[in-house]
Amino acid sequence: QVQLVQSGAEVKKPGASVKVSCKASGYTFTDYYLHWVRQAPGQALEWLGWINPTSGGTNYAQKFQGRVAMTRDTSISTAYMELSGLRSDDTALYYCAKNTATNNYWGQGTLVTVSS
Amino acid sequence: SYELTQPSSVSVSPGQTARITCSGDVLAKRYGRWFQQKPGQAPVLVIYKDNERPSGIPERFSGSSSGTTVTLTISGAQVEDEADYYCYSAADNNWVFGGGTKLTVL
Numbered sequence: 001q002v003q004l005v006q007s008g009a010e011v012k013k014p015g016a017s018v019k020v021s022c023k024a025s026g027y028t029f030t031d032y033y034l035h036w037v038r039q040a041p042g043q044a045l046e047w048l049g050w051i052n053p054t055s056g057g058t059n060y061a062q063k064f065q066g067r068v069a070m071t072r073d074t075s076i077s078t079a080y081m082e083l084s085g086l087r088s089d090d091t092a093l094y095y096c097a098k099n100t101a102t103n104n105y106w107g108q109g110t111l112v113t114v115s116s
Numbered sequence: 117s118y119e120l121t122q123p124s125s126v127s128v129s130p131g132q133t134a135r136i137t138c139s140g141d142v143l144a145k146r147y148g149r150w151f152q153q154k155p156g157q158a159p160v161l162v163i164y165k166d167n168e169r170p171s172g173i174p175e176r177f178s179g180s181s182s183g184t185t186v187t188l189t190i191s192g193a194q195v196e197d198e199a200d201y202y203c204y205s206a207a208d209n210n211w212v213f214g215g216g217t218k219l220t221v222l
Contacts, residue, residue, distance in 0.1 A: 033209065035211060037211070037213075044202065044213060044214070044215045044216045045151075045153075045159065045202055045204075045213040045216070046213065047210070047211040047212065047213060050209065050211075059209065059210065061210070062117065095158060099206075101164075102164060102168070102170060103161055103164070103170050104149070104151070104159075104161040104164075106158035106159060107158070108158060109158060
């Protein structure tokens with residue numbers, strides 16, 4: 001079955017960077033774009049962008065351009081999302097996710113806490 | 117950029133029909149999806165292509181579309197349907213989410 005397994009929780013200081021991983025299994029990693037979505041406490045879902053695992057091409061939401069970088073390692077079916085210049089309002093649960101024509105799969109989420 | 121607008125909350129009694137709307141220009145050109153999210157859990161897809169149900173989703177969940185609005189209908193809402201619901205669409209493979217609707221069933 002399709003699984004997206006993310007790395008563990010992180011605590012970072014303001015101004016630092018965080019890198020979250022998402023390991024895919026149960027399907028061909030290069031067949032589907034991987035998206036990153038975050039959810040601040042008590043807030044709505046917010047899309048950060050996607051990576052094309054085949055080409056490594058990316059597309060970022062305008063809000064995060066210049067601060068986010070998505071990469072992948074096809075040899076281990078893993079995607080990464082790095083967010084830099086962290087601020088307190090970046091405290092959120094970060095998810096990787098993928099769509100198919102008839103369904104949608106999510107990682108378990110990675111809590112990133114930004115605190116001095 | 118595209119925006120999707122949902123009511124912040126909807127309340128129904130058990131057994132009643134709950135309807136949650138989502139409006140946005142992108143919905144005139146692209147399909148809408150609906151996610152259910154319970155506290156502490158990742159979102160779960162309940163409707164795709166405006167009105168299709170993934171396997172395993174109860175038949176009481178249905179969707180419809182008209183112009184720039186999609187609607188999620190839960191016929192005979194159960195207590196276990198209490199959750200946050202998000203509409204979603206994709207334009208140029210960019211995802212956009214609505215602000216979420218808290219459904220209360222009591």
